[in-house]
Amino acid sequence: MALFGTDGVRGRANEGNMTAEMALRLGAAAGRYFRRDGTGGHSAHRVVIGKDTRQSGYMLENALTAGLTSTGMNVLLLGPVPTPAVGLLARSMRADLGVMISASHNPADDNGIKFFGPDGFKLSDDAEAEIERMVETGVRLADAPNIGRARRIDDGRGRYVEYAKTTIPSGMTLEGLKVVIDCANGAAYRAAPDVLSELGATVIPVGVSPNGRNINLDCGSTHTDTCAAAVVAHGADVGIALDGDADRVMILDAEGRVADGDQLMALFASRWAAEGRLRGDTLVATVMSNLGLERFLEAKGLSLHRTRVGDRHVVEAMRAGGFNLGGEQSGHIVMTDHATTGDGLIAGLQFLAEMVRTGLPAADLMQSFDPVPQRLENVRYEAGADPLEDAKVKAAIRHAEARLEGSGRLLIRASGTEPLIRVMAECEDIGLLDRVVDDVADAVRDAT
Incomplete structure (x- = not known):
């Protein structure tokens, strides 16, 4: 049985590993795992559970609660809160375990279960x-x-809101900034606008009307056109687009142009290094991050440490190396000085703080380097198949790698959250880039 992927257990709600029965069994197993004392008493054992706004969250929340309480755990239900709030509250509330019910950026019909230890990681x-x-x-x-x-627990969201505000310099105000915040009809639909408003910004909220079915639907960090349109229509200074559980972020300038996680990490790394705050003079990112980011850091005498895809792997490398900044091109920005996992809202606040500190517009801060042309093609396949074991796919990959040798790189991987093969390549020669991606993607399609 393979349950866990790159970010917890995830799948289509009410099917496979995402049924109420499986959630109950997961809850019981997690409860027992964190009850290594083997006792039956429950006076000192607790778990916090948060969720996003998916309709299936009610079902999974109840099933997890049943499983956890069956092993003697006291369950504290937070309701809809961002994923990083669960990490924060698991630690601050002295819980044995934290659980987030969310499929992050996936469509509403999917859901997932993520676990956090008592340290919030x-x-x-x-x-x-x-x-x-x-x-x-x-x-x-x-x-x-x-x-x-x-x-x-009625004040879980409020505790997170108060903490998030402390992550920008004391006394700093966002007054004078008009900010579009797109919450993807997800977990941060109340918390994010509250934080920005209480810090003094003029807030235009988007994606703050969840109905259980519209999370990530044509909004949020994976569909930035909605945020871009709002920025332009309202004459906003900047847009912040979160995903369904608010652990990812994309930043948009006043023209609606988008900065991904690589550009944000470049900005923060260079700023922190200048202040002597970047531990080990190293940024941790995944194999997906653009070659341009690596070259940018090298020019500043900084290092890029690459990991497997998944913010969990980024955090593991950060903790092992004593580093404090990392993330993913997709918008997970991990700042262990502030949070134990990716936090889109806190990353957005750090960007706004840079706007205030420098007096520069978003457009001047969000393009630290020129990215090497990169193309990512996602090829869906039937669950249970393994296209990467097909002989013709292997041959296509070898041929593509040979053509790119010395001029670019190729990365082929299976998604850990969806039945997709991700074909990514980087190359200065755009024509060659397109040919190698098309050839490998076509081979994968033929094998499915």
Whole structure:
């Protein structure tokens, strides 16, 4: 049984690994994993559960609660909050475990379950493997007198809002800035506008009317046209586009042009290095980050440490190396001085703080380097298939790598969250770039 992907357990709601039954079993296994004392008492054991705005979140929340309380865990239900709020509150509320119910940027019909340890960080591969084993074998339940309780926490969002405001310099105000905030009809639909408003910005909220079915639908960080249109229509200074669980962000300038995670990391890394705050003079990013970012950092005497795709792998490398800045091109920005995982709102606040500090418009801050031409093609395949094992696909990949040798790079990987093969290449020669991506993508399609 393969449950965990690059970011927890994820799939189509009410199918496969995303049923109420599986959530109950996951809850029981996670509860028992974090109850290594083997006792049945529950007075000192607790777990916080947050969720985004998907309709299926109600089902999974109830099932997880049942599983967790069956092993003696007390459950504190936060309601809709950003993913980073769960990491924050798991630690600040002295919980044994944090759980976020979300499929992040995926469509509304998908959902997922992410686990955080008592330190607020996502679980290691070893911890996930052990929980997966316990799901398969079953766990010992608590005795009847020791079954856990569940209750709602009304101020979870407020605690996160207050903390987020402390991440910009004390006394700084955002007065005079007009900001479009696109919350993707997701988990930050109340928290993000509140933070910006309370810091003094004029706020134009977009994607703040969730109905259970419209999360990420034509809005948010994966569909920035909606945010761009609002920025232009309202004459805003800047746009901040979050994804469904608010751990990703894209920044837009006054013309609606988009800066991805690579550009934001370049800005923050160079600024922090100048202030002596960039630990190890190193930025941690994944294999997907643009070659232009690497060249930009090298020119400043800084290093880029690459990891596998997934913000969890970025954070693991940051903790192992003692680094404090990392992220992904997709918009996960991890600042361990402030948060234990990617936090789109806090990253957006740091960008706004730079606008205030420098007096420069967004357009002047969001283009630190010229990216090497990059193309990403996603090829969907039938679940259960493995196109990357096909002989013709392997041959196409070898041929593409040979053509790019010395002039670019090729990265082929299976998505950890969807049945997709991601074909990415970078090359200064755009014609060659298109040919190698098309050839490999076509080979993958033929094999599915």
